Amino acid sequence: MSNNRIVSGMRPTGKLHLGHYHGVLSNWLELQKNFQCFFFAADWHSLTTEYANTDGIKESIREMVLDWLAFGIDPEQSVIFEQSQVPQHAELNLILGMITPVSWLERNPTYKEMQENLTTKDLSTFGFLGYPVLMASDIILYKAARVPVGQDQVPHLEITREIARRFNHLYQPVFPEPAALLTETPKVLGLDGRKMSKSYNNAIFLSEDADTTRKKVLSMVTDTQRIYKKDPGEPDRCVAFNLHSLYVPQEKRDEIVVACRSAQLGCVDCKKILADCMVETLAPFRAKREELAADEGLVDNVLAEGSKKAEVVARETMNEVRAALKV
């Protein structure tokens, strides 16, 4: 029953930033080389919080998928699709909902946390409570063996395994229990020193232009204890230096550390070095993305083709589910 299939989804939030690049995307790219991967836009999941205003979702999917494609997530190698185009996700969600105890969902830490934090939205809906059931459907519909996710999604994976186990126990063994695939990802800090995030307004986007990136880098917080250029600085306290480790070659970085600590290099010049390296690294990606974006129908085509392929697998699973269920 085991296989090597990988499934992962992203809620469409629009353009991706450096945090995505060094986290999820580089991870996906590695997996794509070695395994059969299903990558999808989790647009129905977006409805759990965005149900009152769905205007931006289509455009967010387009921006996100363009970033995937420009990055090298390849529709020839991986199945790239849109959740809402594969109705079996909803079908399995309904069935899994019948066997999932409400108490499992109510005790989910993400549920409690978001209820408390997102006070601007009314999240006391059936669908929001059922977020992990839909996620379980996404995963076991393809009998995934492993699911690359961030640490924050681990409780959801735990519920997914519990649901799969319960189905297998109640009816017949249909579903393998998927494991979370947690890979080491560097922590990417945003312009203000908090974790890079679109909602914090501190992100450098993959698809923005070089000038915008330069300006943002120059606005970054450095070592707040270094007031004057003549004061020695400490790279370990410097927010910008967090990005140096991702973009500036080791040798240059070693020089910078020495020059900063001895007050020979000022923060502005130091950030210019970072900006140059970053812009240079991102240039091929940005060129590729522009080229892809010029093709108006590309994303729609990729998603339509991918969704067809996904549906073939999804249908097979649903046949087994219906047979096991005898309904």
Ligand code: TRP
């Ligand atoms: N919940 C995930 C997130 O917010 C997105 C997601 C939905 C997902 N379905 C999935 C991830 C299935 C992995 C597998 O990041």
